Amino acid sequence: MAKITLSNLAHSYLPDPQSEDDFALKEMTHDWRDGEAYALLGSSGCGKTTLLNIISGLLRPSHGRVLFDGRDVTDHPTAERNIAQVFQFPVVYDTMTVRENLAFPLKNRGLPAPEIARRVQKVGDMIGMEAVLDRKARGLTADAKQKISLGRGMVREDVNALLFDEPLTVIDPHMKWELRTQLKKLHHDFGHTMIYVTHDQTEALTFADKVVVMYDGRVVQIGTPQELFERPAHTFVGYFIGSPGMNLFDARIDGTKAQIGGTRFDLGTTYPLGGGRVKIGVRPEYIRLSDTGLPARVKRVEDVGRHKIVRLEMDGAEVNAIADESGTVPDGGTHVQFVEGGVNVYENDWRVAARRETEAAA
Numbered sequence: 001m002a003k004i005t006l007s008n009l010a011h012s013y014l015p016d017p018q019s020e021d022d023f024a025l026k027e028m029t030h031d032w033r034d035g036e037a038y039a040l041l042g043s044s045g046c047g048k049t050t051l052l053n054i055i056s057g058l059l060r061p062s063h064g065r066v067l068f069d070g071r072d073v074t075d076h077p078t079a080e081r082n083i084a085q086v087f088q089f090p091v092v093y094d095t096m097t098v099r100e101n102l103a104f105p106l107k108n109r110g111l112p113a114p115e116i117a118r119r120v121q122k123v124g125d126m127i128g129m130e131a132v133l134d135r136k137a138r139g140l141t142a143d144a145k146q147k148i149s150l151g152r153g154m155v156r157e158d159v160n161a162l163l164f165d166e167p168l169t170v171i172d173p174h175m176k177w178e179l180r181t182q183l184k185k186l187h188h189d190f191g192h193t194m195i196y197v198t199h200d201q202t203e204a205l206t207f208a209d210k211v212v213v214m215y216d217g218r219v220v221q222i223g224t225p226q227e228l229f230e231r232p233a234h235t236f237v238g239y240f241i242g243s244p245g246m247n248l249f250d251a252r253i254d255g256t257k258a259q260i261g262g263t264r265f266d267l268g269t270t271y272p273l274g275g276g277r278v279k280i281g282v283r284p285e286y287i288r289l290s291d292t293g294l295p296a297r298v299k300r301v302e303d304v305g306r307h308k309i310v311r312l313e314m315d316g317a318e319v320n321a322i323a324d325e326s327g328t329v330p331d332g333g334t335h336v337q338f339v340e341g342g343v344n345v346y347e348n349d350w351r352v353a354a355r356r357e358t359e360a361a362a
């Protein structure tokens with residue numbers, strides 16, 4: 001297992017990149033801690049696979065270095081990095097049995113036969129294929145073959161890191177949950193450094209200790225699920241995480257006062273702003289319907305079982321609020337208020353910490 005350092009890393013697929021826009025990965029420097037389970041989350045095309053392939057050595061970065069435990073591996077091929085990688089679609093040997101497929105990475109490393117047998121049995125159980133270990137892989141469903149690929153990724157105990165690129169895409173929904181649980185257990189038992197690429201927030205939030213959110217070739221936040229929920233570092237994180245995502249309001253802030261549309265209200269603290277474009281972000285969970293506050297109109301109410309999602313309109317924009325299942329929601333005109341502690345302020349899309357927060361941290 002290893003700490004992974006990305007040092008001034010950037011990548012362009014173009015031979016002669018001219019501007020930042022030409023980079024699929026914009027310059028980044030990060031340490032990914034030894035033994036931590038990370039999910040790499042972002043929408044299609046934001047650079048997740050590019051970053052994963054640079055870490056695994058399938059792709060050489062056009063700028064910067066990759067270090068494993070401080071050792072520069074930028075120019076090392078995948079085989080020398082001692083990592084296991086599982087891809088979106090199965091990579092199995094059709095002519096081998098399930099058992100032989102699972103044993104393959106261990107045989108390659110010359111492990112003694114009893115040790116191979118023990119680990120293959122264990123992983124066979126984990127992926128729910130203990131009954132078909134002696135079947136040929138040929139003829140198995142795509143779903144079963146992908147489980148073998150996952151098993152092959154998990155069978156080695158000595159890897160620097162385990163990398164998964166959307167590995168559950170072809171797996172049926174019930175088994176997805178089961179396999180994710182097994183991966184978490186594996187992480188708990190062996191403490192591998194794991195990186196799991198997904199564009200599915202549920203998958204990311206349930207699997208990882210830390211979620212790395214990517215947007216447009218950048219890592220915009222690395223945080224626990226709770227941090228991403230309560231203090232999204234970028235408007236994209238607020239909007240992308242959560243169901244529905246964070247509401248964003250154009251605002252003016254002057255001292256402790258904020259103004260949205262024609263309504264002024266007190267924020268209880270000041271924000272060190274530099275004259276950029278200001279937005280206030282409030283998650284639907286922190287919006288209350290009220291007799292006073294910001295004028296809004298109820299458009300419709302969706303009962304999703306545990307709670308209601310209230311779709312409102314404010315100044316022509318859609319705003320979402322979450323209300324208790326038992327609460328009554330007025331028809332038409334109403335007002336909304338923000339719950340204390342539920343307000344985040346953004347300048348040019350990046351979160352600005354309130355003075356109160358920075359003072360408390362000092």
Ligand SMILES: Nc1ncnc2c1ncn2[C@@H]1O[C@H](COP(=O)(O)OP(=O)(O)OP(=O)(O)O)[C@@H](O)[C@H]1O
Pocket residue numbers: 013024042043044045046047048049050051199
């Ligand atoms: N081999 C390549 N040659 C040129 N451009 C590429 C290549 N691979 C990826 N790109 C571009 O780099 C950017 C990042 O792609 P990447 O596949 O890393 O994103 P992703 O977040 O993994 O997306 P997805 O979830 O769709 O797989 C995209 O704009 C993509 O078009």
